[in-house]
Amino acid sequence: MSQYANILIAVDLSDESALVAQRAHAVAAGSSAQLHVIHVIEPLSFAYGGDIPMDFSGIQDEIQAQASQQLSRFGESHGIDAQKQHIVMGRPEVEIHAKGEELGADLIVVGSHGRYGLALLMGSTANGVLHGATCDVLAVRVGN
Incomplete structure (x- = not known):
């Protein structure tokens, strides 16, 4: 198996994100792989479906x-340069795919809670990333 050159780590900035980053570092160990990290912020209008007539911009x-500050601390603690830290707004799986393609990622590393049944049907970012990715995806089991 060839080594990966560009690895995109997708994190939600929870405590479990550290494990996801550790796994990505383990895969990259011994190679010159570039590590990037992405955090996707879902617009509040997605959560409320635009049904509430409020201005959420503030x-x-x-x-x-806050997410920018957290990602900066996260990147620093995991040795990922500021220019390789990405915050975007949108649907997580869509934005992770887009950033992966933009960066030429050959591996996306994402955390997975291992949901099944109704919880999986309600949506799983890891599942969405897996099924739409044009590169390899490593789903790291977190938070059982």
Whole structure:
């Protein structure tokens, strides 16, 4: 098996994200793979379906600012340069695929809670990433 050259780590910035980053580092060990990290912020309008006539822009800006700070600390603690840290807004699986293609990623590493049944039907980011990716995907089991 050839070594990976570009690895995209998709994180939700929870405590479990550290395990996802550790697995990505383990895969990259001994190679010159570039590590990038992405965090996707879902717009509040997605959560409420646009049914609530409120302006969420101030709240959304605050969420973005906090996520940027968290991602910066996360990247620093895992040795990922600032220019390889990406925050985007949208649907996680769509944005992870887009960033993976933009970067020429040959591996995406994402955490998976191993949901099944109704929880899986309600949506799983890891499942969405797996089924739409144009490269390999490593789903790291987290938070059993």
